[in-house]
Amino acid sequence: MKQALWISSAALLAAAFMIHQPALAQQPAAGKAKSAQSPASRPLPPTLTPQTYPAAQVKTGEQKFAGQCGFCHGRDAAGGETGPDLTRSELVASDTRGDKLIPLIKAGRPEEGMPGFKSLSPADLNAMVAFIHAQKTKFEGVAGDRRSVDPSDLATGNAEAGQRYFNGAGKCSTCHSPTGDLAGVGTRFKGLALLQRLLYPSGRPAPARPKATVTLANGQIVTGPVSSQDEFIIVIGETPETRQTFQKSAVKFVVDDPITAHFDQLAKYTDADMHNIFAYLDTLK
Amino acid sequence: MSRKYFLSLGLAATLSAQSIEPSELVNPGKDSWLTYHGDYSGRRSTSLSAITPDNVGNLKQAWRFQTGQTQSIKATPIVVDGVIFLTTPDNIWAIDARTAKELWHYTYKKNNAFHIGHRGAAFYKDTVYLTTPDCHLIAFNAKDGKVKWDVVIADSAKGYWSTNAPLIVGNHVMVGVSGDFDNVAGQLKSVDADTGKTQWIFYSTPPPGATEPKSGGATGGQMWTTGTYDPALNLVFVGTGNPTPVLNGAARPGNNPWTCSIVAINPDTGKLAWGFQASPHDTHDWDANEVPVLVDANFNGQPRKMLMQASRNGYFFVLDRTNGKNLLTTPFAAVNWAKGIDSEGRPIPNPAKEPAKDGVLVAPNESGATNFRPPSFDPTTGLFIVSAQDGYGTYFFKPEHGAYGWAGADYGVAGKSSIRAIDYKTGKIVWDHPIGEGGGTAGVMTTTSGITFSGDNATNVIAFRTSDGATLWHDSIGRVNNGPISYELDGKQYIVVGGGSSLYAYTLP
Numbered sequence: 001m002k003q004a005l006w007i008s009s010a011a012l013l014a015a016a017f018m019i020h021q022p023a024l025a026q027q028p029a030a031g032k033a034k035s036a037q038s039p040a041s042r043p044l045p046p047t048l049t050p051q052t053y054p055a056a057q058v059k060t061g062e063q064k065f066a067g068q069c070g071f072c073h074g075r076d077a078a079g080g081e082t083g084p085d086l087t088r089s090e091l092v093a094s095d096t097r098g099d100k101l102i103p104l105i106k107a108g109r110p111e112e113g114m115p116g117f118k119s120l121s122p123a124d125l126n127a128m129v130a131f132i133h134a135q136k137t138k139f140e141g142v143a144g145d146r147r148s149v150d151p152s153d154l155a156t157g158n159a160e161a162g163q164r165y166f167n168g169a170g171k172c173s174t175c176h177s178p179t180g181d182l183a184g185v186g187t188r189f190k191g192l193a194l195l196q197r198l199l200y201p202s203g204r205p206a207p208a209r210p211k212a213t214v215t216l217a218n219g220q221i222v223t224g225p226v227s228s229q230d231e232f233i234i235v236i237g238e239t240p241e242t243r244q245t246f247q248k249s250a251v252k253f254v255v256d257d258p259i260t261a262h263f264d265q266l267a268k269y270t271d272a273d274m275h276n277i278f279a280y281l282d283t284l285k
Numbered sequence: 286m287s288r289k290y291f292l293s294l295g296l297a298a299t300l301s302a303q304s305i306e307p308s309e310l311v312n313p314g315k316d317s318w319l320t321y322h323g324d325y326s327g328r329r330s331t332s333l334s335a336i337t338p339d340n341v342g343n344l345k346q347a348w349r350f351q352t353g354q355t356q357s358i359k360a361t362p363i364v365v366d367g368v369i370f371l372t373t374p375d376n377i378w379a380i381d382a383r384t385a386k387e388l389w390h391y392t393y394k395k396n397n398a399f400h401i402g403h404r405g406a407a408f409y410k411d412t413v414y415l416t417t418p419d420c421h422l423i424a425f426n427a428k429d430g431k432v433k434w435d436v437v438i439a440d441s442a443k444g445y446w447s448t449n450a451p452l453i454v455g456n457h458v459m460v461g462v463s464g465d466f467d468n469v470a471g472q473l474k475s476v477d478a479d480t481g482k483t484q485w486i487f488y489s490t491p492p493p494g495a496t497e498p499k500s501g502g503a504t505g506g507q508m509w510t511t512g513t514y515d516p517a518l519n520l521v522f523v524g525t526g527n528p529t530p531v532l533n534g535a536a537r538p539g540n541n542p543w544t545c546s547i548v549a550i551n552p553d554t555g556k557l558a559w560g561f562q563a564s565p566h567d568t569h570d571w572d573a574n575e576v577p578v579l580v581d582a583n584f585n586g587q588p589r590k591m592l593m594q595a596s597r598n599g600y601f602f603v604l605d606r607t608n609g610k611n612l613l614t615t616p617f618a619a620v621n622w623a624k625g626i627d628s629e630g631r632p633i634p635n636p637a638k639e640p641a642k643d644g645v646l647v648a649p650n651e652s653g654a655t656n657f658r659p660p661s662f663d664p665t666t667g668l669f670i671v672s673a674q675d676g677y678g679t680y681f682f683k684p685e686h687g688a689y690g691w692a693g694a695d696y697g698v699a700g701k702s703s704i705r706a707i708d709y710k711t712g713k714i715v716w717d718h719p720i721g722e723g724g725g726t727a728g729v730m731t732t733t734s735g736i737t738f739s740g741d742n743a744t745n746v747i748a749f750r751t752s753d754g755a756t757l758w759h760d761s762i763g764r765v766n767n768g769p770i771s772y773e774l775d776g777k778q779y780i781v782v783g784g785g786s787s788l789y790a791y792t793l794p
Contacts, residue, residue, distance in 0.1 A: 063397040064397065066397045066398070066399070067397035067398055067400050067418065068400060070399055070466075071399040071400075072401075074691075075466060079691075079694070080691075081465070081570075081651070082652075082697075115355065115356070115357075117355060119355050147691065147693070147694040148685070148694070149681050153642050153643055153644075153681070153683065154643050154644060155643075156643040192696070195644065195679065196696060196698060199646070199677070199679070199698045199699070200677075200698045200699040202699070228743075230721060230741055230742075231720075231741060231743075231745070231747070231756065232745065232759060232761075262699070263699050266646065266648070266698065266699065267619060267648070269646055271637070271641075271644075271645050271646055274644075274646050275643055275644075
């Protein structure tokens with residue numbers, strides 16, 4: 001039963017795929033993707049500076065990479081439990097012999113959950129870089145990557161139904177306008193990046209931060225974007241120079257975070273709603 | 286015997302210097318935290334009561350131990366006769382529990398298996414045990430850290446790795462492994478505590494060449510979290526992980542036993558007594574590895590030997606642990622993947638929420654409604670307290686993704702976390718204390734004096750009032766990645782918890 005259901009839905013999906021073939025032809029050509037587009041939904045960016053490495057160094061790098069990076073990025077660097085596919089990374093594509101990769105590996109991306117690897121030796125770092133580039137070269141010749149989501153895969157929704165949802169049940173039009181903030185959104189974001197972004201704005205470019213109004217004990221009022229907060233403190237200000245930290249117990253504060261509406265909506269979407277709204281936003285070129 | 290075990294945790298055992306007999310694990314003393322969960326029950330409830338809701342606000346840092354590692358502490362330390370044993374991948378330290386003075390430190394050889402975290406050590410007689418990322422089990426002389434023996438638990442070249450804190454019952458050291466990226470059999474191996482010789486292997490899915498158990502073609506079902514043990518029933522309870530291939534369900538039709546299950550195993554033979562599937566035919570990476578917590582109490586007016594699990598798939602289960610029969614199944618976090626509950630108490634997966642080419646929006650997300658972070662059961666209030674997440678993710682599968690390893694793609698969308706208190710009799714949420722966005726990482730410990738210790742998604746260790754979840758105390762120490770523990774030495778109650786890459790101890794002044 002289970003298997004029969006699966007096969008029939010797979011057949012439907014295959015049919016949908018064929019229907020949308022013409023749309024596929026309108027997708028941007030390889031290499032022209034905007035940087036906001038998800039790495040998983042576009043062809044591999046070409047390596048800026050072709051580079052080769054000794055096989056022994058690649059082999060060492062494979063082992064080092066597996067132990068330190070493999071759980072998140074996959075042992076083959078093509079994506080793991082939480083980390084992105086590095087063979088589709090623009091940073092890797094633009095790296096020359098570790099000039100961009102090594103500083104990133106050392107520093108990490110703490111805000112995105114990647115720790116810094118400060119204690120790796122230069123030889124290990126160089127070997128990892130060699131392996132990542134070798135994998136990228138290898139995957140450039142492979143079609144239909146195992147973790148890819150192509151923009152055409154997502155083209156199963158109905159744009160008109162999506163527009164109705166936008167103005168009706170979804171209440172999107174309460175905050176958004178297709179001719180205002182969302183003008184051209186279908187050009188700025190493609191495929192998986194557009195889908196993820198419409199569900200919950202995050203990633204790059206960073207969405208607007210929540211706004212806080214803090215009233216100090218002396219009556220002074222401070223307003224500004226929330227840089228970070230937990231149960232006990234709230235940090236306001238865009239840059240390190242302007243940031244101010246307040247103990248929540250010592251002040252009165254109000255935070256206006258319009259993105260909470262996106263979180264609340266996650267419990268309400270049907271998958272059809274999601275695909276329809278995607279189809280609609282995709283038309284806003 | 287079992288009644289005594291469950292009711293007399295507070296009776297101090299007399300320990301000789303750094304040596305414990307297997308029988309003492311059944312009834313740990315106040316000065317110790319002898320196993321990953323403190324005792325065999327998995328309740329992480331301490332009867333130490335010097336620290337109360339009224340005075341917890343006065344807690345002061347007694348010491349701080351810095352591991353000097355890049356990686357955070359993701360272990361629960363164990364405490365034996367005034368010595369703490371703390372682990373990170375490839376590392377184990379023996380530390381004075383009064384002063385944090387390092388007594389010895391062992392670093393394993395460089396190896397290339399996954400270094401994603403380590404959950405802790407185990408103890409038997411005068412020996413302490415460490416699993417390594419490349420699936421070795423090493424036995425050390427607890428006094429000086431000298432290696433007694435080193436055995437291979439599984440072949441890391443095939444895709445196995447280990448983060449596991451072993452469970453020891455009698456002379457059985459039971460070691461679990463991980464392995465989501467390859468289609469490999471789920472295995473729990475028991476070795477002789479004195480010699481390291483293999484005693485038995487329990488397979489949750491068939492090894493190559495075997496036909497039993499019938500898994501429908503699934504591999505996986507790894508047992509990477511430390512289980513619990515009931516001495517009266519002589520059964521070990523352990524959760525099993527997701528099937529592989531992970532997101533491609535079509536490649537492995539049927540329920541795929543015993544993946545995403547709770548299994549009861551005889552520790553002397555490795556034979557299965559019963560199994561209960563938390564997620565039949567999982568296609569979302571929702572391991573049922575969360576701690577099977579053992580509680581003896583009334584259910585529907587009858588005294589019951591129960592097993593409770595808040596599972597990664599978003600459902601809270603209460604089972605009769607004598608036979609695995611279901612007593613209660615209720616969601617404790619956002620869920621949208623089940624059509625209902627079947628006659629055996631299992632959620633019925635909705636095929637429409639299996640990963641699809643154009644994507645489906647699923648709650649929970651891959652990191653789950655909860656995960657490795659251990660919960661606690663407070664016998665005073667009857668509350669099961671767990672770090673929960675309401676999370677959403679998108680799941681994709683198309684035939685090009687294949688049938689090996691992950692075989693699909695999924696992406697987290699958003700999540701919000703809480704420390705959540707569940708009434709075990711009804712599954713109702715009694716209180717909910719938000720701890721931030723994303724999935725939590727801090728485990729939970731309760732005290733019978735009425736405090737719940739855990740952490741938030743920022744950098745705080747927090748003490749909550751167990752009755753209503755109100756914050757009583759906090760300290761900013763870095764992200765808490767496992768459960769706090771407590772022990773009493775020289776008449777002082779200590780609370781010890783890892784924050785970032787340091788271990789912190791607190792006492793009353």
